[in-house]
Amino acid sequence: MGRGRVELKRIENKINRQVTFSKRRNGLLKKAYELSVLCDAEVGLIIFSSRGKLYEFGSAGLSKTLERYQRCCYTPQDNSATDRETQNWSQELSKLKAKYETLQRSQRHLLGEDLGPLSVKELQQLERQLEVALSQARQRKTQILMDQMEELRRKERRLGDINKQLKSKLESDGQGSFRGIQGTWESGTVVGNNAFAVNPSHANPIDCEPTLQIGTGPAESNFVQGWVL
Template identity: 65%
Template sequence: MGRGRVELKRIENKINRQVTFSKRRNGLLKKAYELSVLCDAEVALIVFSSRGKLYEFSSAGSMTQTLERYQRSSFSPHDNSTKRETECWYEEVSKLRAKYDSLLRTQRHLLGEDLGPLSVKELQNLEKQLEGALTQARQRKTQIMIEQMEHLRKKERQLGDLNLQLRDKLQKEGENLKAIQDFWSSNSAATGNSNFLHSSQVSHIDPAPEPILQIGYHHYVAAESADVPKSMAMAAETNFIQGWVL
């Protein structure tokens, strides 16, 4: 009795799927080796498991050599470079577009928009991101405030030192001004005493006789005991009379 036909579909049991993969992979590698030996064919086989593990076989001894031969056979020399460049640009544009869409979607989620399609786990991740961003923002704000306080304290110390310097300078100038005032006061007192002594000495000297103004004729009579001669007295009287007449 032969085996029944196996239905080709994905094996749901993980252990059975792994066992089947291992058996069929070995069988496939064996068939590729037999084909290359029996038919003298260049065979290359590449297999990736569901976990991303690589299994390969190349009858030429180098997988790169077989791939280069495949590229030369699949594309003409003229269209090879153009098509490859076009594919590269298309892949780059697709990657950039996907990245742009992802950034827009993330931005809307951070702003609290379009949260309906998100699952509970995605919402928890979004909440963690927001909490982390909020923590970093608070730390940065605290650091800036500490730096500003330190700057203000430094400025306060500088102003305090400047205030002390100005106070010392003002005190020295006040002492110098007081010394000058004392010096001038002592000189003024000494000058006043000397002037007082000089005025007291001058007050004891008899003043000079003031001149006497006589109006009219007064007969000059010389005393007998005067030292002035009579001729001089007569001449003075005559001159006085003449001047009065004129």
């Protein structure tokens, strides 16, 4: 009596599934070994159980077989290199688009938009981020204001020094002008618009007796007039 065909579907019974896995795994490893010996083929076999346990077989060493597989798959043949490059660029573009969308979503969240899908934990994390950003902004603003105040103080001190210098210069110039005016007055130089002084040592008396005589003879003596200045 022959065996019936086994329906290819997942075995629901855990014990039967484990027994079937062990039997067929051993048979598969045996077949791989027989194929490598009978046909002089390089065979590599990797099996992971449902529990994550690894079973492997390599007729020439599994690492060597994998390296050969990679060289064979990534060797440029015809347009395969161009296709792989295009695929790589497509994957890179997809990653950049996903990153861009994530950044846009984060920006909207920081602006207080699209907060509906966020959970309580995500909202708390967003709140912490905003508090940190606000604290940093306030610290930066305070630093800028302090720098501006220090610059204004330096300008004030500089203007005060300039003011002192100008005041000292004006005082020195005023004393020099006063001494010049005083010396001029003592020396007898003209001062003002209408007042003047004359040094008596340079004054000469005017000795003259001006007379005016009209006529040439005694007969005309009655007409003589004298002018005394």
